[in-house]
Amino acid sequence: MTQALWKLSATEVASRIAHREVSARQVTESVLARIEDINPSINALAMVNAASALKAADDADAAQARGESLGLLHGVPVTIKVNVDVAGEATTDGVAALKDNMATSDSPLVQSMREAGAIIVGRSNAPAFSLRWFTDNSFHGRTLNPFDPAVTPGGSSGGAAAATALGLGAIAHGNDYGGSIRYPAWACGVVGLRTTVGRVPSYKASAPNRIITNQQMSVQGPLTRTVADARLALQVMSRGSALDPQWVPAPLENSDCQQRTRIAVFKNWTHSKVDPSVSEAVSQAAHWLEAAGYVLEEVEPPHFAEVSAMQFHMVMNDMRRAGAGFMQQLGDDALRRALQHYLEINPIWDRDQNLEAFTRRFNIARDWAVFFERYPVLLMPNSWERQLPIDDDQGTAERMSQILLAQSPLLSTAVLGLPGLSVPTGIVAGLPVGVQIVTSRFREDIALHVGELIERASGFSALQHLSAT
Secondary structure (H helix, E strand, O other), X not given: OHHHHHHOOHHHHHHHHHOOOOOHHHHXXXXXXXXXXXXXXXXXXXXXXXXXXXXXXXXXXXHHHOOOOOOOOOOOEEEEEOOOOOOOOEXXXXXXXXOOOEOOOOOHHHHHHHHOOOEEEEEEOOXXXXXXXXXXXXXXXXXOOOOOOOEOOOOOOHHHHHHHHHOOOOEEEEEEOOOOOHHHHHHHOOEEEEOOOOOOOOOOOOOOXXXXXXXXXXXXXXXXXXXXXXXXXXXXXXXXXXXXXOOOOOOOOOOOOOOOOEEEEOOOOOOOOOOXXXXXXXXXXXXXXXXXXXXXXXXXXOOHHHHHHHHHXXXXXXXXXXXXXXXXXXXXXXXXXXXXXXXXXXXXXXXHHHHHHHHHHHHHHHHHHHXXXXXXXXXXXXXXXXXXXXXHHHOOHHXXXXXXXXXXHHHHHHHOOOOEEEEEEEEEOOEEEEEEEEOOOOOHHHHHHHHHHHHHHHOOOHHHHHHHO
């Protein structure tokens, strides 16, 4: 029984522990054994917390024995990305020069997960400074895609996605500045929830000064194997903190979240080559939702090309002011090359151009808000291309431009601070396929409900598929 516990979802683990069918120690031992068996070959976790995880599990079992109330994640094994603070551990951000950057306190979501009873079993890998679509760095090494080592597991939360797909923890923490939760989730066939800016508090004491685009676009969120687990993780992660003044106490569920409404379907785009598997996955999901009673219309969201390009233009000009030099100095060669491509293909803006971009962003956000009044759900890909070949960003600046066009479904929503849910729909030619569900601000409840309908119709499980092969 203990050997199979690593396969359980977070909701199953929490339920079975609450009913005293298994102990937190048993579950943790099972997951740690799975990590010992699998992680050396996949390198999803940059650090494994075996001793502290077992102590936390024993403490959880002792608390339960004393009759204390149980948190939502009591005994659930989780992983935390290397770019947020976990007290007593180095926040390396995948950079060797930061190996002694010891955190003196937990980031708010880490604290919330601990207080909900979660057991931190390891730290998931990321590219240096989390700036690539590929999870590789010269300090912690390369994370492989569990389905095919020749393609990316995604970035920057590629370690989190690979760990989740393989059973190295039921919930993985990730963050998403321009797709860093949704892209790895799609690449590895798991669920990834980009939350609304202000939903989950973001703060790390080891690097408190976030540049303005990061404040307006970057979020924290979960990667899981089921939509139910994403909902459970969101309940915990979204607990408020004064350390993030943008946090909003918005309701997690509204009475209208299950209404059969119009859905905008966006499955082809003339500005980028579109892999047939990508558009076919959207068509299949649309068919399932139509059968469930939704009204589907093919439509392109407002100003899509403009707002997609705006994300990287704004971010790179912000980084030119603060961050790029630091990254080039401390980052590895792959990071430097990718960053150079980013800077080369993005125009240099003066003060007025930067201010105009923020003005324009606000007006586009208004048009999207009106769009969501007619179409409460936007169904589209995560990327127009299949999973990128390893190190595809290391070639030319021209290829980097093509990659950014392919990632427009991720960038467009990030720049507006919107939520997005990546849900797998199956396997095509050995690689996961899936869709992205986008809603208006703070309506993750709608996305989660629609995601569950797609999940139920597809019947796909990355863990089952990988175990079978």
